Amino acid sequence: MIHGLAFYYTLRCNATCGHCGVWSSPDRSETMDLGRAEGYLQSLAQLPARPDRAVVFLGGEPLLFLEEICTLIDRATRLGFQTQVSTNGFWASTAERTRATVERLQRAGLTHLALSASPYHTEFVDPANLGRALAAARSTGIIRKLQIITHRAGPAESEVLEQIGLPAEEVQDEVVYQAHRRDPDFDALAHVFVRRTPAAPFGRGAFLNGHVERFPLHEVESIPCYMVRRFPLLYPNGDLYSCCCVAGFYEPYRIGNLDREPLADLERRMESNPVFEAIAKVGPVDLARFSGFEEKTSPGARFSHMCHVCREMMTGTDPAELEEKARGRLLLYQIAGGPEVTVYDELL
Structure with a gap:
């Protein structure tokens, strides 16, 4: 929501x-x-x-x-x-x-x-x-x-x-x-x-x-993302992105345009996206490790924080492949009965 x-x-x-x-x-x-x-x-x-x-x-x-x-x-x-x-x-x-x-x-x-x-x-x-x-x-x-x-x-x-x-x-x-x-x-x-x-x-x-x-992936803090889906951002032209971090100003995060589609439809599109769901529930660092993203990066790759990991994973992975990996990670999450950890529940 x-x-x-x-x-x-x-x-x-x-x-x-x-x-x-x-x-x-x-x-x-x-x-x-x-x-x-x-x-x-x-x-x-x-x-x-x-x-x-x-x-x-x-x-x-x-x-x-x-x-x-x-x-x-x-x-x-x-x-x-x-x-x-x-x-x-x-x-x-x-x-x-x-x-x-x-x-x-x-x-x-x-x-x-x-x-x-x-x-x-x-x-x-x-x-x-x-x-x-x-x-x-x-x-x-x-x-x-x-x-x-x-x-x-x-x-x-x-x-x-x-x-x-x-x-x-x-x-x-x-x-x-x-x-x-x-x-x-x-x-x-x-x-x-x-x-x-x-x-x-x-x-x-x-x-x-x-x-x-910058840090190697295994040293980057791994926590669920409280921004994605909950706090999307609106660009001046009406484009809606799934996260209000500046890392989310990239095409894989773009949901649609609020001048052309109702916000309720865009919200449903975000909620049904398994990648965004996995980022919200286990975090981008966890998903990056699970998806094998680290093996695809150049030797010695370093990241400033989890939002940097998220952007590199989202822009550097085939979308269909990442969705498949996200579904697999969510299945394990469901089997384990893991709660969705929320760092903040409000934007302010």
């Missing part, structure tokens, strides 16, 4: 970060039509109801289109969805502009604000912007998140937090939020919840050979 949608509202960005997996830049023009985007929200609302259904707006830099995004946040809120915007904080250049932007987002109904931090971002955005944005979000009652992109040559996290001006005592791992979000005594506004993601060899990140740490 679809738990939420990730809207890649635009691929335009004020920055040209070296790690960007989708090649965003000021020169990109791909942007959703606002009317079509509102229709996509309505399509999500027509699916069977579930609690905590969420919509995330990302890109690119979605807040280059502040009023359009606020229109969509307002629409999503009226439909009962939680909302998040992922942004690099370029707009928080002064206290006045920061407060005006955050208050505009709050009036629209935004529930979560996620800010990106890394050495790649600091080339284009002053880290102090993030500190101003986080402070303004707390004062307006918006849940605050920090998405830190790490690499082996990068600064320590304490240095990143110091540049932002974020006290270490406010920082909690995002897992803490997921575990306690429904506890009425948990003060989520008192914390900034951090997700740490390693730089990956996707998009411009493919050229960061000295920054991306």
Whole structure:
């Protein structure tokens, strides 16, 4: 079942970060039509109801289109969805502009604000912007998140937090939020919840050979994927992909186009795909081992994390062969009575 949608509202960005997996830049023009985007929200609302259904707006830099995004946040809120915007904080250049932007987002109904931090971002955005944005979000009652992109040559996290001006005592791992979000005594506004993601060899990140740490397949963390099928992504042209990770921006993950087919039909197509089911239940690393993918790779092949394994397996294996292997792995899974392990059950 679809738990939420990730809207890649635009691929335009004020920055040209070296790690960007989708090649965003000021020169990109791909942007959703606002009317079509509102229709996509309505399509999500027509699916069977579930609690905590969420919509995330990302890109690119979605807040280059502040009023359009606020229109969509307002629409999503009226439909009962939680909302998040992922942004690099370029707009928080002064206290006045920061407060005006955050208050505009709050009036629209935004529930979560996620800010990106890394050495790649600091080339284009002053880290102090993030500190101003986080402070303004707390004062307006918006849940605050920090998405830190790490690499082996990068600064320590304490240095990143110091540049932002974020006290270490406010920082909690995002897992803490997921575990306690429904506890009425948990003060989520008192914390900034951090997700740490390693730089990956996707998009411009493919050229960061000295920054991306890689491991042999047997050393890559093997866990079920909580994104695939649950949190698909929408490209600006209406194409729906089965996973909102940038590794999923490839043809084997494309399900169809929401302008041409109902979301319910695309959801059924995802649910009936044995490869996606196996990735959700046992994980891409497990499936890669079971399918013999390692034997097909070049000697000494290395992977940054399980999403990298997933992309290489999906793009480097015959689809019919991979489906057959996935059915076999699912049969063993069923015989063993293995539960579907969910790391997170919600997108936000």
